Structures are given as C-alpha cells and as structure tokens.
Amino acid sequence: MMSRTTICRGILTRDSGFGLRSMSSWWGHVEPAPKDPILGVTEAFLADPSPDKVNVGVGAYRDDNGKPVVLQCVREAERRIAGNQNMEYLPMGGSVKMMEETLKLAYGENSDLLKEKRIAAVQALSGTGACRLFADFQKRFRPDSQIYIPVPTWANHHNIWRDAQVPQRTFHYYHPDTKGLDYATLMDDIKNAPNGSFFLLHACAHNPTGVDPTEEQWRDISYQFKVKGHFPFFDMAYQGFASGDPERDAKAIRIFLDDGHSIGCAQSYAKNMGLYGQRVGCLSVVCEDEKQAVAVKSQLQQIARPMYSNPPVHGALIVSTILSDPDLKNLWLKEVKGMANRIIGMRTAIRENLEKLDSPLSWEHITKQIGMFCYSGLTPEQVDRLTNEFHIYMTRNGRISMAGVTTGNVGYLANAIHEVTKSGSK
C-alpha cells in the first residue's frame, strides 16, 4: 500500500505524462464574464472616497438618510416567527398560505378565478425566479413560441428568456423624444406580431423608464391583444410601490382579466415589502379550470425541482404573517404608501430644483414617470461627467434611482445635472 501510494504520487505530478490529463486545467478556457452593468456602479460608488458621493444606481429603497430600510411590519413579523417555527422543507410549490395572499393582491380579493381555483401558482425566487419558471414552462409547452420584450426593459429579462432558450423579439415602448410611451408604434408592433405571440408587459412602474400606459391605453392594448390572440405575461415587481396603492397598481392586470385574458404573472415582494434578499415571489398562470390549473402547477413544480427543489421558507413566513393579520397588513399598506410618497416627493423636489436653476430643458418627465426609476434622458457621456466630476453614480443609460435621492442630496444632484446639461439640448 505504502509503495503504491509513493508510486502514485510520482505518477501524478504535473510533469508526468502517464496517460493523464495534466493538471492543466479543466476550465482554462473560461473567460471572465462581463461586469454586471448595475453592480459595477455600486462597486465604483463604494470605492469612491469623496464625501459628496451619491448613489442613484441602487435599485433598492433608501430612506431620507440614504439608509436601507426594513419595514416595521416586517420586523414585527420576524419577532412573531423567531424561535417558534420549524425549518422543514416547503412543498415544491411553496407556502400555500403565502400564495393565497399573494394571488389576492394581483387578482383581487374576490376574484372569480381564485374562487374557481383556476390559477396555477407556485412560490418563486422573487421576480427573477417567477419569470424564469414561466420562461422554462413556455419553452417546454409552447416550444415554437417567442417572447416579445419591450425596449428598453430590465436587463435581466433578456438573460432569463435567453437561458430558457426562448427566442426573443422586441416591441417599441419608450419614446426618447417625449420621454414617454411610444404608443402608436407599440400598437403597430402588437398588430404586426403573428397571432398568438407571447408578450412581456410591466404591470406598473416600468423598469427602467418609469413610463406606464394610461388606463385608457391599457384598455386599448388589452383589446388589441384579444383581437390578435396574444398571450400577456405581466412582470409586476412594484405593486404598491408605484402609486402607493396596491389595488391601483394592479389596474392593468385587472383590465386584462376583465377582458377575459388568461394571463401569466410574476410577482415580487423584494421592493414593496423590502424583502429583497429573502427572494420571495410568486408565478401564476391562469387556466381554463381547476383540473388544468392542477396540471400546470404540477409541471411548474417539475421545473423547480431540478433547479432548487423547493423555495426558501423564511421570506414566505414573513409575507403570510403580515398579509393574514389585518393590523399588520394595514401597517404594511401605510409603509408602502410612505415609501412611494417619499419617492414622489423627491421627484417633485429634483424637478423644482432644476427649474429654479433655470435649466433650458424640460424636466417634466421626472414627475410624470412613476415608480423607483427616472429615465432622465442623460447621455452616457453626461453620465460619465456626473460620475467623474461630481461623484454621482448611476447606470449609463441615464436611469436615476429616485430611491437614492434624499432631501440632503437633491440640491447637489440637481446642480450637477444642470451643469452637464445646460450647454445645449439633450
């Protein structure tokens, strides 16, 4: 035994060629992945020693002191569950209680679809996980389909449907000239897409533009979808966070449901309940009847099983604790409104500051856009100037996270934006 080991060690050195793959590497050909466009912003921000630095790249809510927030309702829920829950596996489809409450938020408390058990739903790893489960499901059961994605959209949408191997197309959404919705072209794209196409829609507070269709426009979009027989998939990552009122933010979805669409929907508690890192969300798919919903749910679970087996329990417990207790739920609604109001206040403040500085440009879009982000219209070069000269960090597409704006920095921010834009048109 000893001598064989010694021989082995001799054989197995790097210099040996004895029928061996040398220790040169399995993964020598693996290139470093490109830096994440959003993470890189925060990295650079953290590395900047300037006392004036401002981070408006962050896609997470901050209070008026620029600090991360854990909602009171969440802290209370944590207190209630700490120490008295076991940590057993959830079912593959996740926490039933959490999902019931979550579906009520999207579909309405008295939704017939809920009563008739027509909604196939599974707990998912926040909005990302919900979108991915749907994309994989779409690939598996509609293998010839494509997904139409708005321009622009959250960068990870492209990654998700790409890794699910669903071909992507785009449709017009944002109009750079107006910094609003390119409604006419959007409707053209809907009409020109082959019947029965799959469309990805942001239910509210479009990311990154903050531009949402009006209610009237949503009705027209829904109608056109019906005419064309398209499949509407809603990504709702900001319910409650957009207007301050979750019911109001679900309006687009309710319009489509009223029109009889069988939608798919990704929901997330990352922002509206501040549960970012807990990874809590839900994927739902409307079906013809309960039997079909059972079948679809079972297939969604089959996709989840070889990905993570069953979803994480902690965040789900927090959500169901809050939403099933009327007092905690009311507290949550107040806190969501508070966050939304602070953002709206900062939109007003930055616009007013820019107007007071006699900016030659229109900044109306700042207060028209909705949700966490403002698509400022700044060019990449202007963004670079903001970073290099003023230590202000945002993504190079000019997207400002209003959540990072505070009464303390709004004046400085407006000043800097004015400086880099005052010389001419954008």
Added chain:
Amino acid sequence: MASRNIICRGILSKKSGFGIRSMSSWWGHVEPALKDPILGVTEAFLADPSPNKVNVGVGAYRDDNGKPVVLQCVREAERRIVGKQNMEYLPMGGNVKMVEETLKLAYGENSSLLKEKRIAAVQALSGTGACRLFADFQKRFKPDSEIYIPVPTWSNHHNIWRDAQVPQKTFHYYLPKTKGLDFESLMVDIENAPNGSFFLLHACAHNPTGVDPTEEQWREISHQLKVKGHFPFFDMAYQGFASGDPERDAKAIRIFLEDGHSIGCAQSYAKNMGLYGQRIGCLSVVCQDEKEAVAVKSQLQQIARPMYSNPPVHGAQIVPTILGDPDLKNLWLQEVKGMADRIIGMRTALKENLEKLGSSLSWQHITDQIGMFCYSGLTPEQVDRLTNEFHIYMTRNGRISMAGVTTGNVGYLANAIHEVTKSGSK
C-alpha cells in the same frame, strides 16, 4: 368610450369567432406531472388515520419522539440575528463569509487551495441548486461532456443533469446481492469510461443506499480517476451527519485533493444544520489559480442571475453566525454528533429486534450502511404489504429513513418487517 366597451365585451365573449384565439386554452395540452415518489409517501402517510402509522419515507431528521428538530445552535444564531440585519440583496455569488466557512468544512481549515484562492465558489440553493449550477456550467463550458451517475442515486440527480441538457450515463455502485458496494464493477466502469469523463460521486452517506466505499477503496477510486483523467464531482449532502464527525465525513474529498484532483463540490446545510427549508448550500470548483477561479466564479454567477439573481439571505446569515463563533460551532458539532448517534443507535436497535424475532435473513447491512438511509432490500411488494397491513410508509425501493425510527416504533417496525419477510428469501 362606454359604447366601445360594450362592443368589446360583445366581441370578446367566448362565443365570438372574431379573429380571436378562443379562450380555449393555452395550456389544455399540459399533462399532470407524475407524482413525486417521495412526496407521495408523506401525503399518503398524512392521510392515514391509523394510530400506529410510521413514516420512514421522510428524508429529514426526526428526534426520538418523531418530531422535526431545530438545532439549539440555530435557535441561538436566530436570536442573535433577528431584528438586526437588513434584508438587502446578497451579491450574486452569495454571502462571502458563509462561503468561506463552508469551504473550510469541505477542503480543510488550512487548505492551501483556500490560501491560494484557487477555489471558485458561490452560495447555492442547497445541494440541489449547487448541483444544478454545476450541471449548467458543465453544459456551457464542456458542451461535449456527459455525466456518469451511480446506480442507484438520489432521483433528482437525473432530473438536474437532464434539465441542464447534459447526457447521462450510469456506473455500477450498489450490489443487491451483498447490499454493499459493487466495487469491482465500479472500477471496471471507471476504466471503461472515455478519458476525461465527468463522474458524480457521493462524498459520504450515499443516498439512497447508505453504502460508502472504504477509505482504501476511495484511494483506489481516486487513483483510477487520475489515470483516466476523469473529473470528480462530489455531492456532499450529509457531512457530519454520516459518522458524526464532519472532518471524517470529508475524507473521500481530502483523498482526492491530496491526489491533485481539481474537483467540483456541492455542499448542503439542509441536514447537518437542519436548515432544510432555508435552502442554503455552496458550489465550489477547484481551479488552477486565482485568476481562473475569478473567471469561473463570474460565469457561475452568470448562470445564477437569470435563475434567481442572488441567493436567499436568511440561512446565509445563520451559517456564519454559528461557524464563525467557536462556542456555537462546538455546540453545532455536538448536536450533529447527537443526531448521527441517534441514527446509529436506531440501526443497532432495528437489527437487534429483527434478530431477536428469529429472522432467518441477514440484517447486517442495516448497521453496515451509513447515514440517514437504510437500503433494506425489501421488494416493492413487501413495501406495499408494510404500508397496507402495518401503516408503515417508505419509498418503494425499500429505502428506510432511519431518521423516522424511534425507540417508540422500532419494535413495531421490526415486527412488521419480519412479518413480510419471514416466509422466504428476499
């Protein structure tokens, strides 16, 4: 407006054929998925009203009263965390501190690979998520490779590599005749596989058989893998839980590392820290140098991003709270040993009971096998009799979860097994 709505509703009713995909269904062709072989057992158990019922299908630890357990070290860690941590997104690669502590467990506290930063590692969604990230990585960067999977194995291994679209082969592992390792055929299969094949190995406490190679056999397996230039991927779901000593349970991995293999490794805290539903684990891949490790890690993150963006934070806070505190870590080690000892005690008790009943068969394998499971050798028909006549629930492959055996039910269980086996050979 109102009139158009009325017209719309008329057009959009189910009966209309106006260029619309009828509400008949997007998903009418979706079949219900097959019931999960393990979940179905627990469902049936729960539905059984018999006061004598026993669940030895459950793959989760139970105390001697058959109750789920949350470890004291975990409760203490929870107490320290609750109310104090924010819930911000983890980086895509997860909690760095958690990953560091986790790598020490697998690779050794003083591992030179750790010092040289040669290990690409990311937090993963327990063992399932770690295996899936690796399978996707393997597909992406070794697209022509296959995975060799032992027979039998945890059923979800097949699902994982299938959904990653990596072709599967099998290798001999379990010998039904001896209820032990089919070492000879295993070695033949290793030799016959084309050079540079990818092999999935259970680091300890093989699931479902409980049959592990001896240290000597591991050394030979490692040698043969080196000769053939194979890639060893270890799934270590039971470290600490198998023998009661995490260092000892990592022996196979350490042998391979000493032999210079560049391994991959999936680790899970589901069982050994009782964190089942928190979904906390780690995937690591040994690289040539730090630069390669950085590249590989970045690519692993690219796979995670369109799946779930970043991993859940709660379990990742619990783990380093425990492992980073010497007292809590010691408590954990004691508790792990306690769990392992109870299981070993139940193995002995079950075997002794069967022998006392005068069973003519050999039950040596019950105490030879290691970890949570005993591969009893019972046939599906005998398992069905156990269920139908005795209300004892296990998976039909005869796998008994020793974690479900208690001093209260071991006699009843032994009796029942004796009843269904005494009539002849198995």
